[in-house]
Structure formats: structure tokens, C-alpha cells
Amino acid sequence: MKLSATSRPYSIVIVEDNGSDVFLLQRALNRQKINFELTHLRDGGAALAFIRREGEYANSPRPDLILVDLNLPKIGGEDVIRAVRSARHLDGVPACVWSSSESARDRESLVRLGVDKFIFKPSGLEQFMQIGKTVEGLLRAGFGTGLTATTPAVS
Secondary structure (H helix, E strand, C coil): CCCCCCCEEEEEEEEEHHHHHHHHHHHHHHHHHECCEEEEEECHHHHHHHHCCHHHCCCCCCCCEEEEEEECCCCCCCHHHHHHCHHHHHHHCCCEEEEECHHHHHHHHHHHHHCEEEEECCCCCCHHCCCCHHHHHHHHHCCCCCCCCCCCCCC
16 A cells, blocks of 8 residues: 555655665665655755755755754754744644654754654664654654654564
């Protein structure tokens, strides 16, 4: 069963500087049979251009989900999330942070910024594949209900 509320694929924006993590995310989403289009932004500067609809992103569709790495080059993930939450055209779009950081301080800061979910990036391949289930749940819900931490479990 493909996960899609309409005939169009879900639009997912991933802000991530590590290409391997993006590849693994794509595999995890495919494993869940999610019908998606991924927009990969490699740093915080590109993310801000997307959020502000500048340059090549002027006509980009409104995403169904935004997933941001906390530690990005140029402009950090917290600043990207802050910009997402300030952009009226992105109201209601779930914005999640994924990171290998387990810092309580990072999470507290993210709560104040209005992050919908914190997803811990695991080191194991099978655990990483479980992120697809987390993303599927976010897409099904359509909107987050507050910050929760998710550490994918191996089933």
C-alpha cells in the first residue's frame, strides 16, 4: 500500500550535508512504500533560500514534511527551524530535527522553537531503516503535536 493522501507524491524536504544519510533515508522511505519526492538541501544557506522562495526555489511546492539535521554547515539547524516557523506559507508543515546528538540542552532549545519531532539518527542500518516508519506516521498525521523523541527500534 502506498502512503499518499492524494494521487501526488508527498513532498519531503531534507536539509542534510551527509549524502549517505540522505541515501539511507530514501531507502527507508522506499521500504515503507511511501510515494514521495525528496528535495535535498545540502546546507543551511540553501535551506533559507528554499524557505524564502529565492532563486531556484521561487516556485517550489509547499512541502508535506521538513526534516532538518541539527549540525549543518554555513547556517545551523536551529536557525533553519526558526526560519521555518517564521514563514507563514509553511504554517502547519511538520518540521522535524534529526541528529545523532543526545543533548538534553539541544532538545530543550528545539521545544522552544516548535519542532514537531526529534528523530535520533542511529548508527546501525536496520535501526536507520525504522526511520521510514516514523516519517510514515508523520505524513499520516499531517501535523505534529509537540516534540517527542524517537529512537528507531529494531523490529
